[in-house]
Amino acid sequence: MKKLAFVAVLLTGALLLYGTKDFPAWGDPMAPAAQHLSPTYIEKGVEQTHVPNIVTAVLGDYRGYDTMFETVVIYCAGIVVIGALRGWREDE
Amino acid sequence: MTDDQDQLQTKAGTSGPIVEMAVRIMTPFIQLFGLYVIAHGHYSPGGGFQGGVILGSAYILLGIAFNQQIAMRYFSERVNNMLASGGALIYVGTGVVCALLGGLFLDYSALDRILHLGPIEWRSMGIFIVEVGVGLTVMSIMTSLFWDLGSGGELEKGL
Numbered sequence: 730m731k732k733l734a735f736v737a738v739l740l741t742g743a744l745l746l747y748g749t750k751d752f753p754a755w756g757d758p759m760a761p762a763a764q765h766l767s768p769t770y771i772e773k774g775v776e777q778t779h780v781p782n783i784v785t786a787v788l789g790d791y792r793g794y795d796t797m798f799e800t801v802v803i804y805c806a807g808i809v810v811i812g813a814l815r816g817w818r819e820d821e
Numbered sequence: 822m823t824d825d826q827d828q829l830q831t832k833a834g835t836s837g838p839i840v841e842m843a844v845r846i847m848t849p850f851i852q853l854f855g856l857y858v859i860a861h862g863h864y865s866p867g868g869g870f871q872g873g874v875i876l877g878s879a880y881i882l883l884g885i886a887f888n889q890q891i892a893m894r895y896f897s898e899r900v901n902n903m904l905a906s907g908g909a910l911i912y913v914g915t916g917v918v919c920a921l922l923g924g925l926f927l928d929y930s931a932l933d934r935i936l937h938l939g940p941i942e943w944r945s946m947g948i949f950i951v952e953v954g955v956g957l958t959v960m961s962i963m964t965s966l967f968w969d970l971g972s973g974g975e976l977e978k979g980l
Contacts, residue, residue, distance in 0.1 A: 779945040780863045788868065789948035793927035797912050799870075800955050804909045807962035814974025 836886050844886035851879040859956040863945065869955025876956065877963030889972055898968075898976065901961045908957030915950050927951075 753760035770787055780786040788796050859872030884892035916927040924931025929947020930940035938946065968976055 779941050782863055785862050785868055789951050790944055800909055800912055800958050803962050804958055807905060807965050810966055810969050814969045
């Protein structure tokens with residue numbers, strides 16, 4: 730079973746690495762994200778949100794879903810640790 | 822008050838009076854700095870995650886310098902759990918309120934229908950509300966992780 734899991738992990742990793750071949754290069758100015766999204770955020774971010782810090786504007790507003798689920802991930806981590814460790818007292 | 826101080830002294834760990842005094846002085850400033858980082862995320866590096874970790878570290882510091890019982894007297898487990906859930910709820914709730922008011926989910930400009938500040942100003946305010954929620958969750962979860970991992974889930978004596 731362990732070997733099977735290892736093979737599955739290797740296969741998934743290889744597949745993901747193969748997928749990165751199609752990504753644009755680092756800092757490529759012709760990449761789709763650098764052509765439409767980034768200029769819009771930089772040019773209109775302050776005007777649209779009145780937040781001088783672009784990072785905060787992107788994190789909190791344009792990418793609100795991402796930040797929401799980041800928070801939920803942290804919450805889940807805490808809940809799981811509580812669930813995994815705190816059952817001990819009841820059993821004794 | 823004297824009872825409190827007695828307990829502080831008898832229950833204190835091995836960190837010594839210098840460390841304890843230093844921690845007592847530093848804790849409020851660390852918390853103030855955490856609040857500043859959360860509130861000033863609009864203008865400088867910072868925000869909910871960073872500020873929340875700083876706020877949580879104040880309680881972790883209390884737990885290390887004194888012991889877990891004393892740290893938990895200032896921030897009980899019940900309040901901790903409520904704040905952790907409440908923070909996540911503030912974030913999701915803001916999004917749901919925006920959706921109920923006729924905007925998209927997490928489109929803060931819809932909140933303008935409650936209080937007329939202007940849709941763009943509300944986008945800024947919405948980010949702040951959301952950051953407070955993130956800060957609360959991160960603070961409580963960091964503290965709770967330290968308490969649980971430090972005491973093996975028994976919450977009796979920490980590290």
